[in-house]
Amino acid sequence: MYFSDLGIIALILALGFAVYTMFVAILGATREIPQLIASAKRSVLTVSFFLLLASAALAISFLTHDFGVSYVAQHSSLAMPWYFTASAFYGGQEGSLLYWALMLSIFSAIFVFMAKRAPAVLVPYVLATLMGIETFFLVVLATVSNPFVRLHVPLPDGVGLNPLLMDPGMLVHPPMLLMGYMSFSLPFAFAVAAMITGKLDSEWLRSIRRWMLVSWSIQTTGLVLGAWWAYHVLGWGGYWGWDPVENAALLPWLTATAFLHSSMVQERRGMLKVWNLSLVIASFALSIFGTFEVRSGIISSVHSFAYSAIGAYFLAFLGIVIVFSIGLFIFRLPKLRPEQEFDSAISREGSFLLNNLLLVGVTFATLWGTLFPLISNAIRHETLTVGPPFYNQVDGPIFIVLILAMGIGPLLAWRRTSTRALRRNLGIPALAAAVCAAVLPLVGIRDIWANIAFAVCSFTAGAILYEVWRGVRVRHRHGEPYPIALYMLFERYRQRYGGYIVHLGLVMLAVGVIGSHFFQVQQDAVLKPGQEINITDHKLVYFGNIDTQYPDVEIVTAQLQVWRGGELQQYIYPGRQLYRSFADQPASLISITTYGLTDLYVFLANWQGPSQATIRVFINPLVPLVWLGGLVMLLGGIICWWPARRKRRVDVIDAIPKAESEPVEVRVVQGAGVVHGEEDAT
Amino acid sequence: MRKRRSFLLALAVAAIVGSIWFYVFLVKPPQQTLDQRVHDVASQLKCLVCQGESVADSPATLSQQMRGIIRQQLQSGKSEPEVIQYFVSRYGDRILWSPPWQGLTLLAWLVPIALLLGGTLLLFFVLRGWHTQSDCVSPGDGATGTDVRHEKDMEYYQQQLEQELAAEDPIFATHLPNIEWEAN
Numbered sequence: 001m002y003f004s005d006l007g008i009i010a011l012i013l014a015l016g017f018a019v020y021t022m023f024v025a026i027l028g029a030t031r032e033i034p035q036l037i038a039s040a041k042r043s044v045l046t047v048s049f050f051l052l053l054a055s056a057a058l059a060i061s062f063l064t065h066d067f068g069v070s071y072v073a074q075h076s077s078l079a080m081p082w083y084f085t086a087s088a089f090y091g092g093q094e095g096s097l098l099y100w101a102l103m104l105s106i107f108s109a110i111f112v113f114m115a116k117r118a119p120a121v122l123v124p125y126v127l128a129t130l131m132g133i134e135t136f137f138l139v140v141l142a143t144v145s146n147p148f149v150r151l152h153v154p155l156p157d158g159v160g161l162n163p164l165l166m167d168p169g170m171l172v173h174p175p176m177l178l179m180g181y182m183s184f185s186l187p188f189a190f191a192v193a194a195m196i197t198g199k200l201d202s203e204w205l206r207s208i209r210r211w212m213l214v215s216w217s218i219q220t221t222g223l224v225l226g227a228w229w230a231y232h233v234l235g236w237g238g239y240w241g242w243d244p245v246e247n248a249a250l251l252p253w254l255t256a257t258a259f260l261h262s263s264m265v266q267e268r269r270g271m272l273k274v275w276n277l278s279l280v281i282a283s284f285a286l287s288i289f290g291t292f293e294v295r296s297g298i299i300s301s302v303h304s305f306a307y308s309a310i311g312a313y314f315l316a317f318l319g320i321v322i323v324f325s326i327g328l329f330i331f332r333l334p335k336l337r338p339e340q341e342f343d344s345a346i347s348r349e350g351s352f353l354l355n356n357l358l359l360v361g362v363t364f365a366t367l368w369g370t371l372f373p374l375i376s377n378a379i380r381h382e383t384l385t386v387g388p389p390f391y392n393q394v395d396g397p398i399f400i401v402l403i404l405a406m407g408i409g410p411l412l413a414w415r416r417t418s419t420r421a422l423r424r425n426l427g428i429p430a431l432a433a434a435v436c437a438a439v440l441p442l443v444g445i446r447d448i449w450a451n452i453a454f455a456v457c458s459f460t461a462g463a464i465l466y467e468v469w470r471g472v473r474v475r476h477r478h479g480e481p482y483p484i485a486l487y488m489l490f491e492r493y494r495q496r497y498g499g500y501i502v503h504l505g506l507v508m509l510a511v512g513v514i515g516s517h518f519f520q521v522q523q524d525a526v527l528k529p530g531q532e533i534n535i536t537d538h539k540l541v542y543f544g545n546i547d548t549q550y551p552d553v554e555i556v557t558a559q560l561q562v563w564r565g566g567e568l569q570q571y572i573y574p575g576r577q578l579y580r581s582f583a584d585q586p587a588s589l590i591s592i593t594t595y596g597l598t599d600l601y602v603f604l605a606n607w608q609g610p611s612q613a614t615i616r617v618f619i620n621p622l623v624p625l626v627w628l629g630g631l632v633m634l635l636g637g638i639i640c641w642w643p644a645r646r647k648r649r650v651d652v653i654d655a656i657p658k659a660e661s662e663p664v665e666v667r668v669v670q671g672a673g674v675v676h677g678e679e680d681a682t
Numbered sequence: 683m684r685k686r687r688s689f690l691l692a693l694a695v696a697a698i699v700g701s702i703w704f705y706v707f708l709v710k711p712p713q714q715t716l717d718q719r720v721h722d723v724a725s726q727l728k729c730l731v732c733q734g735e736s737v738a739d740s741p742a743t744l745s746q747q748m749r750g751i752i753r754q755q756l757q758s759g760k761s762e763p764e765v766i767q768y769f770v771s772r773y774g775d776r777i778l779w780s781p782p783w784q785g786l787t788l789l790a791w792l793v794p795i796a797l798l799l800g801g802t803l804l805l806f807f808v809l810r811g812w813h814t815q816s817d818c819v820s821p822g823d824g825a826t827g828t829d830v831r832h833e834k835d836m837e838y839y840q841q842q843l844e845q846e847l848a849a850e851d852p853i854f855a856t857h858l859p860n861i862e863w864e865a866n
Contacts, residue, residue: 236739365794387779
């Protein structure tokens, strides 16, 4: 008996319990038998227990180097340090699917524990949907993609992990991204439950919004970590290459972002129900597409680590998801009528519609570009790929308009805005944009698109900061010192100000992207000792190569001096790592030094003996802002979904009837609280 | 009077920015270095021996040679499109990173643009439809009474708050009439 046998048994038991949950939950809901629903809840916990057991079995197989297990033999070796051996768990297809299934079961278990907060009618259907998805993954894991398959003859040593994956990024990026894909299951389950029961009220919306915010935060983290990994490992000086797999990860993030905005319209005005449901379904379908695309190898990509024939299974599953959702949708359509009518295009609702149009436009353009090789192949039997220039030209302008809308949108009132109020609100941000547009060309920014983009970013940043400042000032006038006023704004109106933080983070990220896209400087040189590269105001002097031999790896580094503005800054050692088992794939050790907001990115492209090196240098302005912006966005996301203490909610609810019963003059005094509480209070 | 002043202010700012841009981008158009031009051309071409990398980014030998050819041709006075055309005539359309604006690949460009325009148009009509509907429906319809009253109160607060803010705002500090908002 090996641990892998235990793993197989656990997988099959988990599958059994997942199927059982589905039937019992639906039966319990239709016959209204609470005992059956309670049994379904316990059964979900059992599924996650068995999946934990199966994952532990795989992890132990890795850590004890059980090379009798085919998956372990193909993805690890004796020489690997223990943390890479452990992370090889999700280094291949079987393991990453097991990880997906494990995370889904854990999130389902979390849902079971928090089920008291969700509308009771929905719970059994949510459980059934989640376990339906789980069943698919478990079937795949138990049959075509089983991580526990044993070899007839155990190998003495494993093949090892692809060198590109032997990086600290490996420890955090794939688990985050896979978890992100998985997490879209929960909003989807809520959507299915709502369509079956017909209960799409504000309570439902609150639950689904919270889960979608969680998914959004995880996916944001996964995307930023992926960009960071690419920047540190791939050596082409960038962090986002519009690679099909990167696109696939971006797509559900875009539709989730669209949902988070348009659902506010439903929350406030009871409109756009149909549209919101479609966005939730689209997010889930796109996340399955993303999981499937990486696996199938139908589109060539730099992420070609895991190919296999299970693409067909995923395609079938995707088909079932789409057909099932559309079927339910049509069945439920008569109930999805808007509760209120639309008033004016110049209103918050109007700006959310524009936001959705643009986000869905980007989603579609990106999906279209990603699938274009397949489409062109079907039409003309010629695979025509679509590269970064296409996405930059199509998606770039849409993003700029989106950022502009992000600045104007929050300034508009619900229903309709008086143009005078709008003009006054726009004054300061417009001034910020004008200053930016006037100063930047004079200090040497000579690209017209970069200038437009920077002006838009400063407009939006100005609008957000001005809005926060006004809130602080109003509170201050009611007797709070400035720092406390700022803190109270965030404490009381989390969703609103958390959202502003996210927007600010996105603006920072955009500034970083614009800077590195338009002003990256690149230089290649073949150097002999004593020779130098001059690039902008940096000078690199080459000394020679250092070759260090370890039992399993050989490391070659080039030694260079960095001079900046005539002063010696430091020595840097860009290099390559040659693993014995993957001698033809030298992993790169890229030297990235940050001076202020500029990255000096040095890559050892090639070398000859101890005294010749081909060096590629990039000056990447503003890239640190991309990481900083990502962090700020994550922070804002967490502020938004962090559960408010119960007491707060009572406070806000108390405030409303009071406001309605008292005369106008009194209300104005507490006006700030009520106005800024609008997102929370309703 | 106040309206005119802020209008003039906006006009002056626009004129200053406009003249700077006119001077910087039209009178003294930016000169690109040879390195930048090589990089621009190379990033339009796909590295044929790599997975998903452009000639500009790829460290492969073939790409290095191609960058050399691009540099030579640009130095000998060819324009960027001519250099790209040279590579297309040798390798075919598949070397291009972005699909050309012709033939089948025109589809790659037109479909997203058409859909976006279609979406904008749809949005416009939907908005207009809603707008005219709400003109004949009295504001109290469609929702519970308290909700709408609450809504109106909110709006009232917002206006009051904004007026209050404007009164202390150095930039807009002029007298405002009492609350009589044109709701357009």
